[in-house]
Amino acid sequence: MADAVPESAPAAPTARRTVRLKEVAARAGVSINTVSRAIRAPATVRPELRRHIEAVLDELDYVPNRLAGGLASAHTGVVGVVVTSLLYSEFAAMIEGLQGGLARGGLSTMLANSHYRPEEELRLVRTMLSWRPAAMALIGIDHHPRVPELLLHAGIPVVELWETGDVAIDSVVGMDHAGVGRAQAGHLLEQGYRRIAFVGGVRPHDHRAQRRRDGCVALLAERGCEPLVMTAAKGGTADLGETLLDRLLQKAPDIDGIVCNSDVIAFGVLRGLIRRGRRVPEQVGVIGFGDNEAAACMQPPLSTMRPPRAEIGQAAAAAVLTRIEGGPAIRRVFTAELIARSSTAREAASAGTGTATSSIREIKS
Amino acid sequence: MADAVPESAPAAPTARRTVRLKEVAARAGVSINTVSRAIRAPATVRPELRRHIEAVLDELDYVPNRLAGGLASAHTGVVGVVVTSLLYSEFAAMIEGLQGGLARGGLSTMLANSHYRPEEELRLVRTMLSWRPAAMALIGIDHHPRVPELLLHAGIPVVELWETGDVAIDSVVGMDHAGVGRAQAGHLLEQGYRRIAFVGGVRPHDHRAQRRRDGCVALLAERGCEPLVMTAAKGGTADLGETLLDRLLQKAPDIDGIVCNSDVIAFGVLRGLIRRGRRVPEQVGVIGFGDNEAAACMQPPLSTMRPPRAEIGQAAAAAVLTRIEGGPAIRRVFTAELIARSSTAREAASAGTGTATSSIREIKS
DNA sequence: GTGAAAGCGCTAACAT
DNA sequence: ATGTTAGCGCTTTCAC
Numbered sequence: 125m126a127d128a129v130p131e132s133a134p135a136a137p138t139a140r141r142t143v144r145l146k147e148v149a150a151r152a153g154v155s156i157n158t159v160s161r162a163i164r165a166p167a168t169v170r171p172e173l174r175r176h177i178e179a180v181l182d183e184l185d186y187v188p189n190r191l192a193g194g195l196a197s198a199h200t201g202v203v204g205v206v207v208t209s210l211l212y213s214e215f216a217a218m219i220e221g222l223q224g225g226l227a228r229g230g231l232s233t234m235l236a237n238s239h240y241r242p243e244e245e246l247r248l249v250r251t252m253l254s255w256r257p258a259a260m261a262l263i264g265i266d267h268h269p270r271v272p273e274l275l276l277h278a279g280i281p282v283v284e285l286w287e288t289g290d291v292a293i294d295s296v297v298g299m300d301h302a303g304v305g306r307a308q309a310g311h312l313l314e315q316g317y318r319r320i321a322f323v324g325g326v327r328p329h330d331h332r333a334q335r336r337r338d339g340c341v342a343l344l345a346e347r348g349c350e351p352l353v354m355t356a357a358k359g360g361t362a363d364l365g366e367t368l369l370d371r372l373l374q375k376a377p378d379i380d381g382i383v384c385n386s387d388v389i390a391f392g393v394l395r396g397l398i399r400r401g402r403r404v405p406e407q408v409g410v411i412g413f414g415d416n417e418a419a420a421c422m423q424p425p426l427s428t429m430r431p432p433r434a435e436i437g438q439a440a441a442a443a444v445l446t447r448i449e450g451g452p453a454i455r456r457v458f459t460a461e462l463i464a465r466s467s468t469a470r471e472a473a474s475a476g477t478g479t480a481t482s483s484i485r486e487i488k489s
Numbered sequence: 490m491a492d493a494v495p496e497s498a499p500a501a502p503t504a505r506r507t508v509r510l511k512e513v514a515a516r517a518g519v520s521i522n523t524v525s526r527a528i529r530a531p532a533t534v535r536p537e538l539r540r541h542i543e544a545v546l547d548e549l550d551y552v553p554n555r556l557a558g559g560l561a562s563a564h565t566g567v568v569g570v571v572v573t574s575l576l577y578s579e580f581a582a583m584i585e586g587l588q589g590g591l592a593r594g595g596l597s598t599m600l601a602n603s604h605y606r607p608e609e610e611l612r613l614v615r616t617m618l619s620w621r622p623a624a625m626a627l628i629g630i631d632h633h634p635r636v637p638e639l640l641l642h643a644g645i646p647v648v649e650l651w652e653t654g655d656v657a658i659d660s661v662v663g664m665d666h667a668g669v670g671r672a673q674a675g676h677l678l679e680q681g682y683r684r685i686a687f688v689g690g691v692r693p694h695d696h697r698a699q700r701r702r703d704g705c706v707a708l709l710a711e712r713g714c715e716p717l718v719m720t721a722a723k724g725g726t727a728d729l730g731e732t733l734l735d736r737l738l739q740k741a742p743d744i745d746g747i748v749c750n751s752d753v754i755a756f757g758v759l760r761g762l763i764r765r766g767r768r769v770p771e772q773v774g775v776i777g778f779g780d781n782e783a784a785a786c787m788q789p790p791l792s793t794m795r796p797p798r799a800e801i802g803q804a805a806a807a808a809v810l811t812r813i814e815g816g817p818a819i820r821r822v823f824t825a826e827l828i829a830r831s832s833t834a835r836e837a838a839s840a841g842t843g844t845a846t847s848s849i850r851e852i853k854s
Numbered sequence: 855g856t857g858a859a860a861g862c863g864c865t866a867a868c869a870t
Numbered sequence: 871a872t873g874t875t876a877g878c879g880c881t882t883t884c885a886c
Contacts, residue, residue, distance in 0.1 A: 141642075142879095155858080157881085158857075160880070168855070168856090173855085185639070185642060189560075189621060189878090190619040190621075191557075191560040192560050192880040194862090195560055196861080198881095216575045216576055234597070250552060254554065256554060391782070417727060417756070418753070421756035509864085521864080521873090555864095557862070559864090
C-alpha cells in the first residue's frame with residue numbers, strides 16, 4: 125500500500141535555508157528597509173533601484189514571512205471562515221463566491237469546518253482569532269453563546285452567512301429560511317395539493333433546516349391544513365428520503381403533497397413513490413430545496429427552490445471589504461427562486477419537460 | 490437591500506484592547522514565561538499555580554497571538570491546501586477527510602482555490618508559503634512548472650491528492666484515473682456493448698478528466714473497437730451532457746455505449762436518450778463517474794465508479810502527519826469501485842431496482 | 855529617497 | 871519550578 129519515495133523527498137525538513145529580507149538587501153546593496161518598501165510601496169523607491177531590487181527578489185526566490193509582517197504591522201489580510209459542513213455541496217458555491225470576492229480584495233481565506241457542532245465552532249473561532257484575521261465569516265446566526273462576545277471583543281468585521289434573523293453580530297447576508305418553507309408549501313397549495321407533509325433530515329444544530337420546517341408548518345396551519353412532519357435527526361440522503369416516505373405513507377396513506385428539506389431527500393422520495401406505484405405529479409406533488417444539478421434530470425423533473433448561493437457569498441465578501449474600509453455593517457436578505465418543474469404540475473400533468481422557471485418570488489417582506 | 494445595523498457593531502475596529510501574555514502574567518503575579526509554559530507545557534508548572542493561571546487566562550479571555558508564536562517558534566501548525574475547485578462537490582468529501590485527519594493531529598487548514606488555473610496555483614502556493622505552513626497539500630500532480638521547486642525549496646512535507654503518476658514532489662495519495670476510464674469502458678464491453686463513446690466536459694487543465702478519457706480510448710482501441718470521443722472544453726453539467734449526446738448521435742447514430750466523464754454529464758445523457766426514445770439499458774448502456782448522491786435515483790439507476798474520496802483525504806492527512814514527525818514520504822494508490830446499476834444491465838434488463846453493488850474491482854496493477 | 859533604530863508578542867535557551 | 875535574556879523577520883517612525 126505505502127512505500128517510501130526516496131528521491132525528490134527531503135530526508136528531513138531541509139537545514140533551514142530561507143531567504144530573508146536581509147539576504148535580499150545584502151545582495152542588492154541596499155538596506156532591509158528599502159527592500160521592504162520596494163515590495164509594499166514601489167512608488168517610494170527610485171524606479172531604477174526598484175527594478176534592480178525586483179530582479180534580486182526574483183533571483184533569490186524570496187517568499188515573504190507573513191508571520192513577521194503581520195506581527196509588525198498588526199494586519200494580516202486573512203479572513204477566517206467557519207462553515208458547518210463542506211459536504212452535500214450545500215455551501216460550496218457560497219464559499220466559492222465568498223472566497224472569490226475576498227481574493228479580489230486582496231484577502232486570503234482560512235476555512236474550517238465545525239460539523240454542526242457548537243463546541244467545535246467555539247474552538248475554531250478561537251483558533252482563527254489567534255491568527256489575528258482581518259475579518260471573520262460564519263455560517264448561520266445561531267452560535268455557541270460565547271462566540272458573539274469573542275468576536276465582538278476581537279474588534280474585527282464579522283459577517284454571518286446563509287441565514288438571517290433579528291440579531292446580528294455585525295453584518296449578515298443570507299436568506300429567510302422560514303420563508304423558503306412557506307414558499308414550498310404555498311406552491312403545493314397553489315397547485316391544488318391539500319394533504320401536505322414536510323419530510324427531511326434535520327440535524328440537531330441545523331437551524332436553517334428547522335426554520336424551513338417551521339415555515340412550512342406555519343403556512344399550512346394558517347391555511348387550515350393539518351401539518352404533517354416526518355423528520356430524522358441526521359443529514360439528508362436519498363435513502364433517508366425513501367425511508368421517511370415509507371413511515372409517512374404508513375401514518376398518512378392519503379398524503380398528496382410532500383415538501384422536502386433538500387433535493388437529495390426529494391430524490392429518494394420520488395424513487396420511493398414510483399416504486400410504490402404512486403404517480404407524480406398526478407397523485408402526489410413533490411418539491412425540494414437546493415436546486416441540485418440532478419433535479420432537472422429526474423423523472424419527473426423535480427420542482428425546487430434555488431438559493432442564490434454565489435450571490436450570497438459575493439455579497440458577504442463585499443460586506444467584509446466595505447467594513448474593513450470603515451464602512452457600515454450591512455444586512456442583506458436574498459430571495460430564493462421557485463423553480464417549478466413537472467413534479468408539482470398537477471394541472472398540466474401532460475405538459476412535457478417542465479424545465480420552465482417561474483418568475484422570481486418574493487419570499488418575505 | 491442594504492441598510493446599516495447601528496447597535497452591536499463597532500463603529501470602527503475598536504481601539505486596540507487585546508490581552509497579551511504580559512497582562513495575564515501581571516494579573517497572575519508571575520512572569521510572562523510561566524504563563525506561556527502553563528499553556529504549552531502544563532506539566533512544567535506547579536499544579537496549583539497552573540490552575541491559578543488558567544483561571545486568569547479564562548477571566549481575561551486570552552486569545553494567543555499565533556503570529557508572534559509562530560515567528561518565535563518557527564512552526565505554525567497550519568497546512569496549506571490548494572484545490573482546483575470547490576464546486577461540483579467533486580472534492581468536498583476528500584477535503585473534509587483531509588481536514589478532519591489534520592485536525593485530529595492538531596493542525597489547522599488553510600484552503601485556497603485555483604479554479605484550474607496554473608498561474609493562480611502558483612500565486613496561491615506562494616501566498617500559502619508566506620504563512621510558513623507546516624505542510625502543503627495540492628490537488629493533482631500536474632502543476633505550474635515553478636510549483637514543485639518552490640515547494641521543495643520550502644523544505645516542508647507536501648502531499649499531492651486525487652491523482653497519481655510517476656513523478657511526485659513528496660507524498661502522493663490518489664487514484665489512477667486512466668484506470669477508471671479503462672474500467673468504465675471494460676464494464677460496457679463486458680455487458681455486450683460494442684459501439685462505445687466517451688462523453689464529457691474536459692476543462693483545459695483538468696488532467697484527471699483527460700486521463701480518464703485517454704484510458705477509456707486506449708482500452709477500446711486494444712479491444713479492437715473504434716473509440717469515439719465527444720467532449721467540450723468546459724466543466725460538466727447535465728445540459729452539456731445532453732448537448733454532447735445530440736452531437737454524438739448525429740455523428741454516430743448506431744452508438745450503443747456511453748462512458749461519461751462524470752455523473753452529472755450522465756444525467757443529461759440519460760435525459761437526452763429518454764427524450765429521443767432510446768431505451769436504456771436495452772439499446773444503449775450508460776456509465777458515469779463519481780457516484781453522485783442522485784445516481785441511484787435516476788430512471789434507470791445509473792451505473793458509475795465510486796472514488797474513495799474520504800479515504801483519500803484521510804490517508805493524505807496521515808501522510809502529512811507521518812512526514813512531519815520525520816517519517817518517509819508515502820505513495821498510495823486507491824481503487825475506485827464499480828457500482829453496477831441498471832443503466833448498463835443489458836443482460837438482465839428486467840432485473841428491477843438494480844441497486845446492487847458489484848465486488849470491488851482492481852483498477853490497475 | 856534612503857537608512858537606523860525600536861519594537862510587534864511570543865518562545866527558547868539559559869540561569870537560578 | 872520559575873525568571874531572565876535574546877531574538878524570530880518584518881514594519882514603522884524618524885533622521886538624514
